[in-house]
Amino acid sequence: MTLLHHDFRRFLDALDKLNPTQIEDAQTKIQDLRQKTEAISEIEARTNQGHKCPFCGDERRQKWGRTRTKVQRYRCCGCQKTYSGRTGSAIGRIHRPDLFMEALKDMLGTSAPQSVRKLAKQLDLNKYTIWRWRMLMFSIISNSSAAAGFSGIIEADETYQRESRKGSREWVRYFADSQNEPQPPRPRWEDFTTKGLKMMRGLSKWQLPILTVADRGGSRLFRRLPNRKSATVERAMSPLVPDDAVLCSDGGNGYKELASARNLEHFVVGSKPGTRVAVGCYHIQNVNSLHARYGKFIEPFCGPATKNLDGYIRWLEARMSGVRPAEIVRAS
Template sequence: MKTPRFKSWFARLPVLNGPQRRQVLDALRPLAGLDQVVALIDQVRSPGRCCPSCGGARCHRHGVANDLQRFRCCACGRTFNDLSGTPLARLRLKAKWLEYSQTLLDSLPVRKAADRIGVHRNTAFRWRHRFLTWVKLDRPACLTGIVEADETFLLESQKGSRKLDRPARRRGGRASTRGISRELDCILVARDRHGNTIDAVTGRGALTAAQLERDLLPKLDRQALLATDSNAAYRAFSRKHKIAHEAVNLRAGVRVRNAGTSAIHVQNVNGYHQRFKAWLLGFRGVASRYLPNYLGWRWALDGRRIKSAEQLMSIAIEVINT
C-alpha cells in the first residue's frame, strides 16, 4: 500500500465501531507476532552469521522467502537463511513461536499447549522437541568447589513406539523385579554449591565408573571435591582420576557429616531429583528416548534461570555455551 492511501486508511480508524476494531486487532495480531519473531531471529543470528554448508562468513542478500531474508555464500554459492542448520529450520507458523515458547515456560502438556496457541497436538509435540534440541545443551562449562553427585531412576518407557521389545504395561506399570535392574533408566545429576547443574541419562541399570568417565569427568574441575553417597562406582572413579572424594553413608542414616570446614551431603542434588520427578508427573509419562530433552527443559526452568519466551527462543536457535 502506498503512503497516501495508507494515511487515508489510517485516518478513518477512529470511526470504526467496537466489533470492527476487534476484527482489525485480530487480523494484525499474527502479523505483529511474526515481525517480532523475525526481528529476534535476525538479532540472535546476525553477529555470527555464516554459511551452514562451508562455514564461510562472506555472504550477500539474495531475496526473501518464507518471511526470512535469504543469503548467498560468496565462497560456495549456496543459499541459506538464518534458520538453516538449526532445529527450527522448515517449521511453519512463525507468528506463533513466541506464544508457544511461553507454554514451555508454563510447563503445559501437549494438548493444553496446542489449545492455547491454536495448532494441532502433533504440531505442538513436534515443536516441543525441536525447541528443546539446543536448549538442553545450554549447560555450565564446568562444576567447581564442592560438587554433589547422585543418581536416580525412572521406569523405562517406550511411550509412543509402534513396536515394543517387551510386553505392554497397563498404565505405566512397574518393574517386574525389586531394586535396581535393567528395567530402570539411570539419570546422573551433578550439582555444585553455586547451583550449576549437569545431568545425563547414563543407560539402564546400575551406575558404573565408565559411565562417570563419559558423562561427569569432562564437566568436573579436577580441583573440585566430589560429594556422593557410598556407591562404589564413585569411589573407583575418584581413585582412578585422583579426584578428592567424600562419601556419606545414607544406608546407615548419615545425612550430613563434616570434613574440616565443609559440610558433606547430597541434599542439594536429591532436592533436584525430587523437583524433577514432581514436575514430570504433569506429563503423565515420558518416553525414555526423550528424557534428555526433559532434563534440559527442567534445568531451564529451575530457579527461573530462563524468565522470558524471547530468552528461551534465543537459546533454541543459538547455543550459548559453545
C-alpha cells in the first residue's frame, strides 16, 4: 500500500525512537529493498528502450498491473497479450532478479570475483543456481560483444591455456566399462603427478592458443584459435589489421605471411633480453601485460573446461572494459 505524505513523515519521525539494534535491522531491511528496487528499475528501463510488443511488434500498450516480482506488466493493444521487461529475454525466468544483480556485481566488480560456492553461501542460494547464472551471463556477453577496431601500431601475440575436460564423464565411463567405452585421448592431468607419467614438454595440441591483439589507443581483443597453424593466425589477424597499420609481433610465420601479403610494415621482437624492443616504440609489452592479466584472472578457476573457455575470455574482456551490471540486464 502506498504511503501518503503525512504517513511517510510519521515514519521518518519514528526512526528517532529506535535503539541501535533496531536501527541495524532497519538498515538491513532497507538494503534488501534497495537491491530489489535496483533490479526492477533496470528491467523496466529495458522495457522503456523499446516499446514494441515482443509477440507482434505493436507499439501500443497499456499498463496491466505488476508481476510477482513487482515489475510493471503491460498489455499489447494489438494482440492483447501481456508482457514485461523480462519477456523474451535471457533473464525472463529468473525468480530473484535482485540476487541476480548481486551476482553480476560480484562478477564485474573491481575486486576479484568469488568462487561459486562462496557467492552461493553469501547470497543464501544453491551453488548450482550461481553456476547457471554465470553460464547465462556468458551467453549474454557473447551475443552482445562487438569486435574492436585497431589502428596505428598494433601488437599481436598468443598465450596458451591447457585443454581441460572438467565435468566430462569419459574416464568414469571408461573405468566402468572399458570393453565398450573408448579410452579418452589423453591421460588425466592429475595422472602426470600421481602416477609419475612423463609430462609433455613445450607446446602441443593440448595447449590451446588464445590470440591477443592490442594497439596504443587502448583497443584490445582476446580470441581463441582452433590451432597454432600459420594459416589460422593469418586468417584471424587479417580482418583486424588495416592497411596503414604497423604490426609488432614475434617471429611467428603467420604474422610474417600476413605482413608480406598485405605489404605491412612489420617489426619482429624476441623474448630474450635485448630483443624485446625492435626500434624505439616498437614492442609487444602491452600484449604481454594482457597475458599477465589473463593468467591472474584465470588462475583461481583451476583450469576451466574448454567448452566454457570462450565465456571466461568474454568475461575478462567485460571486466577490463568496465561493463556495468545494468548494461548486461539491458542487453539480455
